[in-house]
Amino acid sequence: GSSSSVIVAGIELANQLANLQLSDDDKLDIATKIEGHPDNVAPAIFGNLVVASYVDEHVNSIVTEFPECAFVAFIPSYELKTSDSRGVLPSDLSYKEAVAASSIANVAIAALFAGDLVKAGRAIQGDMFHERYRQKLVKEFAIVKELSGQYGAYATYLSGAGPTVMTLAPQDQAEALKTTIDGLGLDGETFILSVDKAGVVVD
Numbered sequence: 001g002s003s004s005s006v007i008v009a010g011i012e013l014a015n016q017l018a019n020l021q022l023s024d025d026d027k028l029d030i031a032t033k034i035e036g037h038p039d040n041v042a043p044a045i046f047g048n049l050v051v052a053s054y055v056d057e058h059v060n061s062i063v064t065e066f067p068e069c070a071f072v073a074f075i076p077s078y079e080l081k082t083s084d085s086r087g088v089l090p091s092d093l094s095y096k097e098a099v100a101a102s103s104i105a106n107v108a109i110a111a112l113f114a115g116d117l118v119k120a121g122r123a124i125q126g127d128m129f130h131e132r133y134r135q136k137l138v139k140e141f142a143i144v145k146e147l148s149g150q151y152g153a154y155a156t157y158l159s160g161a162g163p164t165v166m167t168l169a170p171q172d173q174a175e176a177l178k179t180t181i182d183g184l185g186l187d188g189e190t191f192i193l194s195v196d197k198a199g200v201v202v203d
Contacts, residue, residue: 067116
């Protein structure tokens, strides 16, 4: 998401200096054209949970509150190039697989909108689009996922293309989970994060 943050900051800087009076939707249109997709620029602009699509150069987005939970991020010390992470993905999915994968994604989003982290977590961990291909690239994934389950985690998944391993956990279990992950002596750092609800802000 670093490239997205830079893009959004640049657009906001131009907006302020030139008094362009851009709406958030205007900023999203510009940022998406630069980035090529709205996946990261949309939440950088709006904050919270954003569901967005970009088809035929037209952006659609919906913003809502993310359910209350903690994000426990294990960040390996090594880099995983996006090109390598994309390289393990199949070029095609069968129609049957695509329908199944889409239905799982739909349930994940609907459950998040409904505030049901249990159902959302099951759907997130059932992803069929990318994670089953990329997990092998992050050797710590399996052990963090197994450990997180012992602390009532809702889901453990790869953040974007990786290598960060993200866990959605009950807020009252986050510190204990972080301490336990740290105690494994893995090659990386663990952080407890929260959702940015403000998006881009000018002070």
